[in-house]
Amino acid sequence: xxxxKVKEMSGMKVKGKHVILSLVSLVLGFILAFSYSIAxxxxxxxxxxxxxxxxxxxxxxxQILSQQQKNNNLQEQLYEKQEKVVNMEKEFSKEKQIYFNLxxxxxxxxxxxxxxxxxxxxxxxxLSDADYKPNEDNANNYIVHEHHIFKVINELYIAGASxxxxxxxxxxxxxxxxxxxxxxxxxxxEYPAPFEITAIGDSEVLSSAMNITGGVKDQLVNENIxxxxxKKTEIVLEPLIGES
Numbered sequence: 001x002x003x004x005k006v007k008e009m010s011g012m013k014v015k016g017k018h019v020i021l022s023l024v025s026l027v028l029g030f031i032l033a034f035s036y037s038i039a040x041x042x043x044x045x046x047x048x049x050x051x052x053x054x055x056x057x058x059x060x061x062x063q064i065l066s067q068q069q070k071n072n073n074l075q076e077q078l079y080e081k082q083e084k085v086v087n088m089e090k091e092f093s094k095e096k097q098i099y100f101n102l103x104x105x106x107x108x109x110x111x112x113x114x115x116x117x118x119x120x121x122x123x124x125x126x127l128s129d130a131d132y133k134p135n136e137d138n139a140n141n142y143i144v145h146e147h148h149i150f151k152v153i154n155e156l157y158i159a160g161a162s163x164x165x166x167x168x169x170x171x172x173x174x175x176x177x178x179x180x181x182x183x184x185x186x187x188x189x190e191y192p193a194p195f196e197i198t199a200i201g202d203s204e205v206l207s208s209a210m211n212i213t214g215g216v217k218d219q220l221v222n223e224n225i226x227x228x229x230x231k232k233t234e235i236v237l238e239p240l241i242g243e244s
Contacts, residue, residue: 111162114172114240118163122235123206125152128194128226129182142224144193146179152197155216159209161199163237167191168198170240194226203231 110116127149130142153164153171164171169186178185183192199206210217210229220227 108162112173114163114170117239118200118237119234120162120200121203122161122198122200122232123156123203123210124230124232124235125156125197125199125210126194126226126228126230127152127197127220128228130224130226143182144184144195144225146177146184148220148223148225149177149184149195149197151216151219152210153199155209156197156199156201156206159201159206161201161206163200165198165237167196170237172240198232198235198237200235200237203233207231 107116111118127144129144149166153166156164166177166184166186169189169191171186175187180190183190184195185191207229209215217227217229
């Protein structure tokens with residue numbers, strides 16, 4: 001009986017080992033099958049890229065890099081052209097300033113020559129003969145002479161006058177003033193006293209120049225010339241017609 005039981009138990013042990021081996025084999029087979037399935041799905045799934053797709057993507061990358069390089073080159077060219085434009089604008093600005101200065105100079109020369117109409121603030125200086133005193137030896141000591149007029153117009157020009165006229169006659173670069181007794185001849189035209197000298201310029205500056213102590217006004221008064229000065233907000237001097 002005992003031997004029979006031992007045999008039965010030995011048979012049960014053998015059967016148990018077979019069952020365990022079967023289970024282990026089953027599990028290993030399942031794992032291998034699952035691993036193969038996953039690997040196969042990764043190779044054949046949507047994430048797989050064929051050689052054609054890789055080539056297409058590489059071409060696209062090359063095109064993008066090429067386009068970026070072209071853009072960089074164009075950007076550099078744009079910067080260069082912008083710099084040229086800035087330099088040209090600076091040159092034009094310099095030339096414009098030169099032309100502006102030349103135009104200003106030309107305008108000054110035209111005014112000096114009496115070729116253009118001039119309008120602006122200024123002063124009017126009036127020189128008159130003084131009352132003659134019978135007990136004095138010489139009556140010429142009481143009348144206005146050309147050197148008196150020259151003193152006034154020279155001082156006005158020095159003070160910045162842009163245009164000057166005597167009794168309405170515009171002076172030019174080669175004007176002359178001559179004294180003929182009680183009258184003054186300006187460029188061949190005679191005018192009697194009083195003599196009104198109008199000048200266009202800064203009225204304050206012109207007035208100060210004429211009224212400076214010991215200046216033109218004091219000298220003329222000491223020489224028996226009646227002197228008066230009036231500031232003007234607007235003086236108009238017409239251009240000389242037919243003058244060369």
